[in-house]
Amino acid sequence: MHSEFDLITRFLTPASPQAGAGVSLGVGDDCTLLSPTPGQRLAVSVDTSVVDVHFPAGAPAEAIGHRALAVSLSDLAAMGAHSRWCLMSLTLPTADDTDWLEDFARGFHALCDATGTALVGGDTTQGELAIGVTVMGEVSPALSLTRDGARPGDLLAVTGALGGGAGGLALWQQGERDLGHPLLARYLLPQPRLAAGEALAGLATAAIDISDGLLADLKHLLASSGVGAELEAASLPLAEGLVEALGETRARDAALSGGDDYELLVSLPAEHLDEARKRLAASDLALSIIGHISASPGITGIAEAVRGGWQHFSGQADDGVTP
Incomplete structure (x- = not known):
């Protein structure tokens, strides 16, 4: 039987030294001591991943570890923050x-190494498999992205492609286990758009990451900004292989309401579009226009039947599309 301290030392202590990473005191004491960059704001977020709620029990352990961190880092990306700890x-x-x-x-x-994120502490206990990850990043006060800056006339855009999370879950439920499949990779190995968030800072007027589904997260952004939106459903960028896996109708429903995409949804003035795409090209990431911000509350341009989103405590999407 391994003790809590054995587990922390063997598996949860970074192999490389943390000196120079803003860590004055790291894993092994009651608290970690951090040194944020002077003049920067600290961005902090936490996510909990629970077995058979956020990932299937049979998923590869390496993918579970990646995913648990990725979904938290996605929140830093939506703020335009640089990940630190x-x-x-x-x-x-x-x-x-x-x-x-x-x-x-x-x-x-x-994923810590790939994103420059230092693991600086934590806790272990016994019970049903669950992983809670708190991430901390830094962002300039003048450049932080929030949900409340969208204005009528702004374009609405998303990074990457949509529906892959829901499509990957559907394939898993059908017995697909090859993580080389693009949809399964999007579900179990999501890529937090940290570089995109930093690139869009100063250009976008508002941003949110798409975790609960495009429509659900768009509603959060619109409510914070006090505006509405007109979507162009035909312009949604669908994940590779999604139509083949689900069919045209279910694929578009998955893109709108499926969840687990971890792309960024942003509003930005039309005059910033070319510069935004230029910056994202360095990461080989597309930025697709899917509509625009309107003064009238609500969302137009889509059928009422597909206006759902993932609901954590009901365990399903409003429209029956499971993420």
Whole structure:
């Protein structure tokens, strides 16, 4: 039987030194001591991933580790923040499955390394598998992206493609297990759009990450900004293989309401569009116009039947599309 401290030392302590990463005191004490960059605001967010709610129990441990961090980092991306540090709270049914823990830690640490995020502390306990990840980033006060800046006349745009999360879950439920499949990769190995968020800072007027579905998250942005939106449903960028997997109608429903896409939804003035696309081209990431902001409340341009979104406490989407 492994103790809590054995687990932390073996699997949850970064292999590389943290000196120079703004970490004065890292894993191993009651608190970590951090040194934010002078003049920057600290952006902080937390997400919890629970087995068979946010990921299937049979998913590869390495993918679970990656995904648990990625969904939290996506919130930093939506603020235009530069990722710096993270904390992890890990609840495990048993501490004896060291092979699973090694794979989980490999996926988590790999994304830490890829995004320049230092794991600086956390906690472990016993229970149903769940991972809580708190992320901390930095953003200039003048450049932070929020949900409340959209204005009538702004364009509405999304990075990347939509519907892949819902499409990947559908394939998993049908027995697909190859993470090389683009839809399954989008579901289990989402890529937080940190570089895109930083690139769009100063150009976008408002932003949110698409975790609960395009429509649900758009409603949050519109409510914060006190505006409405007119969507162009035919302009939605659909994830690779989505139509083939779900058919045209279900694919568009998944793009609107499926959730788990972790792309960025932004509003921006038309005169900033060319510069925004130029900046994102460095990351080989598309920016698609899907509508515009209007003064009248509500969302127009789509059928009422597909206006749902993921509801955490009901366990399903409003429109029956499971993310």
